[in-house]
Amino acid sequence: MTDIYNATPLEARHIIRRGEWDKPTSGLCPGYAQANLIVLPKEQAYDFLLFAQRNPKPCPLLEVTEVGSRWANICATDCDIANDFPRYRVYRNGVMTEELTSVEHLWRDDLVSFVIGCSFSFESELIEAGIEMRHNTMGRNVSMYMTNIDCKPAGMMKGKMVVSMRPIPYDQIVKSVQLSGAIPKVHGAPIHIGDPAVIGIKDISTPDFGEPVDIYPGEVPVFWACGVTPQSIVMNVKPEFAITHAPGCMLITDTKNVNLKG
Amino acid sequence: MTDIYNATPLEARHIIRRGEWDKPTSGLCPGYAQANLIVLPKEQAYDFLLFAQRNPKPCPLLEVTEVGSRWANICATDCDIANDFPRYRVYRNGVMTEELTSVEHLWRDDLVSFVIGCSFSFESELIEAGIEMRHNTMGRNVSMYMTNIDCKPAGMMKGKMVVSMRPIPYDQIVKSVQLSGAIPKVHGAPIHIGDPAVIGIKDISTPDFGEPVDIYPGEVPVFWACGVTPQSIVMNVKPEFAITHAPGCMLITDTKNVNLKG
Numbered sequence: 001m002t003d004i005y006n007a008t009p010l011e012a013r014h015i016i017r018r019g020e021w022d023k024p025t026s027g028l029c030p031g032y033a034q035a036n037l038i039v040l041p042k043e044q045a046y047d048f049l050l051f052a053q054r055n056p057k058p059c060p061l062l063e064v065t066e067v068g069s070r071w072a073n074i075c076a077t078d079c080d081i082a083n084d085f086p087r088y089r090v091y092r093n094g095v096m097t098e099e100l101t102s103v104e105h106l107w108r109d110d111l112v113s114f115v116i117g118c119s120f121s122f123e124s125e126l127i128e129a130g131i132e133m134r135h136n137t138m139g140r141n142v143s144m145y146m147t148n149i150d151c152k153p154a155g156m157m158k159g160k161m162v163v164s165m166r167p168i169p170y171d172q173i174v175k176s177v178q179l180s181g182a183i184p185k186v187h188g189a190p191i192h193i194g195d196p197a198v199i200g201i202k203d204i205s206t207p208d209f210g211e212p213v214d215i216y217p218g219e220v221p222v223f224w225a226c227g228v229t230p231q232s233i234v235m236n237v238k239p240e241f242a243i244t245h246a247p248g249c250m251l252i253t254d255t256k257n258v259n260l261k262g
Numbered sequence: 263m264t265d266i267y268n269a270t271p272l273e274a275r276h277i278i279r280r281g282e283w284d285k286p287t288s289g290l291c292p293g294y295a296q297a298n299l300i301v302l303p304k305e306q307a308y309d310f311l312l313f314a315q316r317n318p319k320p321c322p323l324l325e326v327t328e329v330g331s332r333w334a335n336i337c338a339t340d341c342d343i344a345n346d347f348p349r350y351r352v353y354r355n356g357v358m359t360e361e362l363t364s365v366e367h368l369w370r371d372d373l374v375s376f377v378i379g380c381s382f383s384f385e386s387e388l389i390e391a392g393i394e395m396r397h398n399t400m401g402r403n404v405s406m407y408m409t410n411i412d413c414k415p416a417g418m419m420k421g422k423m424v425v426s427m428r429p430i431p432y433d434q435i436v437k438s439v440q441l442s443g444a445i446p447k448v449h450g451a452p453i454h455i456g457d458p459a460v461i462g463i464k465d466i467s468t469p470d471f472g473e474p475v476d477i478y479p480g481e482v483p484v485f486w487a488c489g490v491t492p493q494s495i496v497m498n499v500k501p502e503f504a505i506t507h508a509p510g511c512m513l514i515t516d517t518k519n520v521n522l523k524g
Contacts (some may be wrong), residue, residue, distance in 0.1 A: 045308065046308045049311050049315065053315070074316070155328075198463055
């Protein structure tokens with residue numbers, strides 16, 4: 001049987017589909033893009049598609065599936081949206097009601113899946129350039145925060161942006177901006193560098209999602225728009241039904257990071 | 263009264279709105295992005311929005327208006343979609359029936375406007391770099407062609423890509439790719455360089471839209487995805503009602519070209 005650490009993206013999706021991996025996907029299939037998910041009924045899909053168009057930094061779309069289809073076919077092939085993420089969260093009227101390893105039994109003919117780029121893509125580029133990702137070296141999930149930044153509203157969709165934070169030594173910040181800015185399809189350049197209070201973050205040591213990380217002297221917190229933003233929107237506007245991935249438990253696509261540049 | 267050649271974008275829109283300019287907008291308000299238009303009923307808007315998401319090179323969206331609103335407010339302010347383009351084309355069941363200087367009398371509560379980036383933005387960058395735009399020096403509209411390239415379909419929307427062509431001396435092609443590629447929100451890098459037959463263009467001297475231009479020895483035809491593509495889609499899928507700009511008669515936005523980079 002294939003070890004997931006040596007698997008191709010397709011093999012990794014099959015391992016996850018069979019329920020043999022239900023944990024975060026960080027570090028799996030290096031070089032390939034991983035993806036966030038939000039699934040909404042068709043009734044809300046136009047508003048969300050427009051929301052993503054107006055807010056490409058938190059919501060860079062890698063694929064939007066056909067109405068009712070469980071299968072992705074642009075960012076990957078043989079890709080079952082309802083089973084190929086290790087963990088899902090189900091939201092009913094804006095409240096998270098279940099965390100599951102498959103949502104096949106909940107699928108409906110009116111659902112549309114939005115597959116959204118993930119920071120793992122630019123992180124691998126930063127690591128390659130010798131920039132430490134503190135959450136990786138500490139063996140933690142990245143720190144994520146609610147901000148006071150209003151996303152541009154679209155129809156019923158509105159709410160605050162979620163950001164992820166990485167502490168970066170001051171002399172590597174410009175390089176971090178340039179490298180991540182060269183991959184606009186996976187959040188692109190940071191949205192803020194420095195004082196967390198400017199974007200409404202009161203306590204950097206208590207993230208709203210993920211886990212805290214250490215910030216050493218000489219380091220500056222750098223904030224990127226985050227693909228968890230749709231979950232903040234869902235909690236804010238309370239659609240009748242939504243499915244998302246569980247933070248850190250991403251889809252492994254067949255799309256190479258290098259092809260997300262430019 | 264303000265001369266349109268010395269006008270701000272807002273003043274230029276007011277001159278056009280009053281009906282005092284009904285011609286192509288090439289060269290007006292240098293430094294500011296101009297835009298293509300397609301207006302569709304809400305019933306087709308989701309499919310077109312998804313089409314644009316899947317085909318960002320021919321359809322880079324600068325703004326999508328709220329349903330029923332005649333007013334843009336992201337790419338420009340005080341911007342009347344129904345009057346601020348010099349000329350419009352009206353399509354009924356896929357057939358162009360009218361060319362008008364205002365579509366105010368045709369406006370409906372269910373219309374959605376898609377404002378799409380235009381090659382004038384990257385052209386000004388190429389000109390700045392010393393690359394001749396032959397259609398400008400010949401005083402003509404750019405040459406545009408139907409191709410055999412299938413756009414990625416989305417719902418009912420499907421059809422062939424339209425491209426614009428500029429002859430470029432072989433030793434300026436790499437620079438042209440790099441400079442236009444740095445502005446992905448206005449068509450980005452070329453989609454083809456060289457033999458027109460490869461993308462289904464039989465006779466380079468007879469464009470399907472715009473006017474022919476001379477190609478000199480040592481020059482190579484370079485093809486960019488074109489914002490006239492939505493008109494090819496409309497002619498192909500024949501929605502009940504659609505409005506587009508007339509080729510060359512664009513909206514002058516308040517968005518600076520430099521802000522469309524990255």
